[in-house]
Amino acid sequence: MHYFRALKITDSILIPVSASAVLIYLYLAYPYGSLWDMSVYLRAISDLSKGIDPYRINAGLPFVYHPLVLDSFAFLNRIAPLKAWLLVLYAMSSGWFVMEVMKWLRTNAHARTDRQTIRADTGWRASGCASLLSAAAFGGVGIVSVQSGNMTAFMHFALIAAFLRRSRSSELLVRNFPFILIAVLSVIKPYFLAYLLIPASLHESNWKKVQGSALTIATFLLLWMPSRYFNPEAYSSYIGALHYQMLDLGDVGYSFFMFYRRVVHNDLIALTLHGITACAALIMAVKVLPKKLETGENEGLVIFLLYSVLTLASPRMKEYDFFPAIICFFLFLKTVSGEAGTIVLIGLVFSWIPLMLSVLGTLGIAFHRISGASTTWQFVGLAAVVMTFVFANSRPRIIRA
Template sequence: MKLDMASVTDDKAWPLWSLSAATCFLLVFAFSGTSGSFFWDYHVYEKGLSCYSQGRDPYACASGDFPFVYPPAFLKVFSVVDFPTAFAFLVLASAAGIACVSLSLKSLIPYHRLAPSLILGFLIGGSGFASIQTGNISVFAHLLLVSLSYFLYTKRSVYTLVPHAIAIILFSAIKPYFLAYVLLYLFLPRRSLFAFVAVLLSVAGIYIAQPALYTQLWAGFQGAIYNQIIQHGDAGLTIFAVLSRFGMGKAGFILHLLLMLLVILISVVLRVRHGQRSVQICSTSELFYFLAILILLNPRLMSYDFSVFAVCLYLSMILSSRGDGWVGLFLKVFPFLTILPLCLEGLFDIRVHSLTYYFLTTYVLLVAAVACRWPLRLTFTRSA
């Protein structure tokens, strides 16, 4: 009888969840990307590689509104490996990975709540649509690593560990903040200390070798990074970005670290409060919460990083609460508040700087995820 009542409740919830996701998607689609330009970051990769193959300095000839800001390792790898093929493989692999994760999670949460929740999380602030529109490699790398992390947690074997480790090394060689995913090895139910050390040494070796082997390219890379972050103020969406705009980048970086330490401390308190004395991740909900924190460790969080951060928190919250109570209302309504600036610009030409609402959204979403975990019953945590 209880199962029947739960099924009825889920059936009644289906139309509202689906309507929310469909409406949010249509609004984001209607009011995003009015410039008509697509995949501009992808074209930056191509331009940088083209300059390099012609013997020119990619950090000079590929400069402009969207400069080439990737390390020499990127140039060396993709001057040998065909970049369009590798990029297409990454896109397909990340899509397949998330699809497999979604199918696997059907046993934990009704799919007619899970699927709309995924869509709503990906569309917060229009970030998911913007991520795909830019063609930035980061969003696909994050999605692939989140998928590999899930299967490493659920089906620990050499066949899940090796691809996960290789992916971290490859993406960290392109963007160092992907190295944060290596911390997962310390908190799995079965720790992987060997993989942890091997990945750290591999990435360290890559970044030690580049300045020594490719001195001119490395100098150009450092200059491009400095110009992008300091001179152009492209510092991301966190408190680091806000203070960087006032010439207080160091203070912003320190404050970002302090905020992350506070989040970690609160998370530890929550685990102790629920009787979780072990340091290992003990539920799927906690896994996605942990992955979201790893993504947020990056002080220069961009919209393409944020979109996957939001998806992970949405997955964590829906798995913790099944979308009942205030959490379900929050999950359905919050995306509409975050895309309101897009609607205002599209309808009335009222411009709200993206940093403003992305910055607020990042921390509001994080607070909501913490609040969602606070009243958890220990019995449900164990069953999850």
């Protein structure tokens, strides 16, 4: 422990270092253009208006969203350009997320009795900025997430914001809004149903938990199923495009499932091993959460930790899933550990290895044996963060609300 205290990295160091890395990644990403995933949405509604199959797989990146999503996009595009709708929604989601995170950090800072982590005056602002910037700079994952124009990262931002807003309100609509949001977002990305485990883990009556989850799943099914029976051709094309992307192309991001699939070369075995690993991660997360949280104090910590773990537990995790999860995990670390800055910087260094190798490569110095995809080193960096945190904080310091 004393090694970490001697090498303690403060937010005043982490912020400029992370900001510099973000600028470097932005410079490197500029030649590759932007909003390529949004162009898929625009191409799909254009195909639909021309009577062409919007789920065709011979037009570059396939459109892999439920027919209800496609029809919604087409409807919005008739009112105003879809690109404008999406950019406004992205900005609103991001703004709401940042606002709710800062509100939570401010409330949490003023409630703390241990000032070593977040000072009650202005330290919460620096803590929030450091978490957001270091997550964006984590192997450049934040840059890719935003640059792609994919809606998923902004869906995550909205859901996390809704959970945080719910944690400090007793209003009926606010308390139930995350359930409504999960039902709608799950039509776009079905794995969002997994986030029902977050309210299920919070201090609330079991009846309310069951009722909220049941109504969410029922609403999801009411939105999902009609297309299967009343628009079977489009639904079949959607399932075919999804199968082509995930299994034929192997586009499952960098989840545990992807790792096991490359090792065992069998989808069923890989999925089973993924399930075992995901369950183990969830059990470990529950063990990390202090008993004090079972009384309902400081729900934000439960939200941050479980959101990051549930995202990692998804069989298909892309950069735009990983980015919000990393923000949540860094916010958790900044709250429970006085050595969070040092821990995060260790992870950042590992995630920057491809960047440093490319710089050395321009100088004629190559290290082929340790080179690899940036996503691989992002996972190595995350593993380094987790192991360092466990080593340095066997008993996390949790606030007294």
